[in-house]
Amino acid sequence: MQNTSSTQRPPSHLFYQSRLRRPLVDRAEGIYLWDQEGRRMIDGSSGAMVVNIGHGNRNVLDAMKRQMDRVTFAYRLHFENEPAEDLARMAAERLPEGMDRIFFVSGGSEAVESCIKLARQWALAVGQSERWKVISRFPSYHGGTLGALGVTGYAALSDPFSPMMREMPKIPAPTAYLDRDNLTMEQRGIKYADMLEEKILAEGPESVLAFIMEPIGGASTGALVAPDSYFPRIREICDRYGILLIHDEVMSGVGRTGKFLGGDHWNCKPDLIALSKGFASGYCPLGAMAAPSRLVKPVLDAGGFQHGFTYAGNPLACAAGVAVLNEIDRLGLIDNAARMGEVLKGELERLSERFPFIGDVRGKGLLLAAEFVSDRETMKPLPKELNAHQRMVDMAYERGLIIYSRRTRGGVEGDHFLVCPPMIVTREEIGSITAILGDTLEALAAELDLPVNR
16 A cells, blocks of 8 residues: 555645644545545544534435536526525425525535625615624634624634724623523523623614524534523514524534524524535535525515625535435434434543543534533633643544544633534444543543543
């Protein structure tokens, strides 16, 4: 076999990362990937929480091949195409009632941009031109384009570009697990939701267009789950002030959390939805904005949606999306995500008993995270200089497991790692994942001089 180790390969012209080289990937199947030297890795993060149905699904690949034999690109202003029509119908059938209009894009940042732009054009179409502010949460992550960064609350990613964009108002994310007060979780949920009303009043209700949030947190907050009371109060506040509620379901959508949408856990119905990642499960770049006709019709009647992307409604991408949704249904993957998520969360909680520097385990379904702390009583984070989250990722990788990490406290500190395997994962595979996690945590504790319960 040809030696393709990173130390002997020529320098790369790519610069996705400068920290270190990774092996060249050769093939993938199920929850596994192999490099060109034959080493097998467990994909414990589904890439970047993307490959919901696993790698190498033959039915999806065959559907894409059939579409490739017909047509791979037809511009949406020149032709309609059957896969896009089918996927729009299938998506609408799975979304909350009334979310019946779909606008396809290529990824999550584009989906969020589309939601923000449709919201603004709706306000113009109905004579509310003074509405333009989109309130979001801190921390949060909504995408890498300048518009999406404007509603992102993650200093490490947004601060370098702040002179180039209009940063939008923020309220604290509902990090109730960090609170040390005498309130119940229900009361904390109300407290955090009421911060939205306070911000609306401070900004001037007539100027506020929308509120965007991840129903279940992504990498910026480590699978944050708000108290149940948070969601109905947010909806009530948005209705009270005529503000649109946007759910960023890019990571939490399409079954990963044990429901088709993260917001479905609370029957929380938004006004706009951003989808991507698991929508085509990494088989093709694909995302979507979902909207109700009551928002779309005024925009179209006023001259049309002044927005779009070259690959919107691409027939090959949409064929992949149709096949992915069919496989989710055929294999019962949403139910499996719920069941296996409970198993995996239980295993992570057992690891937290062994490793007291794990201060919190949270999430729903197969969107799960564990956060490192110096002290469980105060939830004080580990010193950021230890770079514990990145060391955890690197040491797990050395042991054959891919996981994902970020920092929960604005991207500056608050190390956590996410464990989000594909929705096809089995109990046996979860056992393999948690065994490697245990070995990795032991090594991390030894390297950073962290406590372990023997």
